[in-house]
Amino acid sequence: MRAAVIDFPGSNCDFDMYYALVDFGVDAKIVDADQNNLDDYDAIFLPGGFSYGDYLRTGAVARFAPVMTAVRNAAKAGRIVVGICNGFQILTEAGLLPGALRMNAKPGFICDEVALKIVNDHSRFSSAFVGNQTKLPIAHAAGNYYADQATLQSMHDHEQIILTYEDNPNGSVDDIAGIVNRQGNVFGMMPHPERAVDPLLGNTDGRYFFQSILQTSGVLN
Numbered sequence: 001m002r003a004a005v006i007d008f009p010g011s012n013c014d015f016d017m018y019y020a021l022v023d024f025g026v027d028a029k030i031v032d033a034d035q036n037n038l039d040d041y042d043a044i045f046l047p048g049g050f051s052y053g054d055y056l057r058t059g060a061v062a063r064f065a066p067v068m069t070a071v072r073n074a075a076k077a078g079r080i081v082v083g084i085c086n087g088f089q090i091l092t093e094a095g096l097l098p099g100a101l102r103m104n105a106k107p108g109f110i111c112d113e114v115a116l117k118i119v120n121d122h123s124r125f126s127s128a129f130v131g132n133q134t135k136l137p138i139a140h141a142a143g144n145y146y147a148d149q150a151t152l153q154s155m156h157d158h159e160q161i162i163l164t165y166e167d168n169p170n171g172s173v174d175d176i177a178g179i180v181n182r183q184g185n186v187f188g189m190m191p192h193p194e195r196a197v198d199p200l201l202g203n204t205d206g207r208y209f210f211q212s213i214l215q216t217s218g219v220l221n
């Protein structure tokens with residue numbers, strides 16, 4: 001699998017994502033947000049961070065970066081597009097995922113490890129998780145997911161909610177931590193699987209996320 005990890009000015013999880021992918025044998029490259037061609041890649045990862053300093057609203061500037069036209073085309077073509085934390089915020093701002101990420105209900109940056117429920121265990125991003133519970137790190141000030149009632153109903157109906165918080169840390173509606181688009185190829189979540197891939201990091205549950213993508217893409221058994 002060839003994967004692009006997009007480096008926006010202010011991204012700070014690009015190397016974590018890059019190393020996690022390389023560790024799984026993925027042919028990963030870090031691609032600058034000024035690039036406008038992603039034709040060479042099977043999967044595109046928008047990493048965490050503070051793109052463009054989180055001005056004017058987190059993800060609101062990044063959605064206009066030159067690379068986003070190529071990200072949209074990849075999404076439309078059914079290729080895998082993943083947004084982690086700031087990447088999730090960018091994908092909602094770009095309209096590639098429904099809803100929005102608002103400031104945490106209790107204002108402040110939360111850096112913690114949280115318990116999560118796997119609500120949908122047969123998506124391309126969650127099929128390798130064992131059981132329906134996991135624990136992953138979070139690190140955000142704007143993780144408060146919001147969507148209106150009609151959107152939420154449609155997401156429930158189409159099994160687009162993949163992960164929820166056991167103990168909601170940020171005020172997200174319906175405890176939502178991670179969602180997929182209707183077509184099943186664009187995914188966003190606030191927790192950081194790339195920070196939980198090695199025993200040295202104290203948690204290896206993030207490996208199930210990468211295994212899910214690679215197994216459902218036919219790269220791993």
Ligand SMILES: NC(=O)CC[C@H](N)C(=O)O
Nearest residue numbers: 048049085086140141142
């Ligand atoms: N870890 C991150 O990606 C941070 C996300 C975002 N800038 C926030 O604070 O909400």
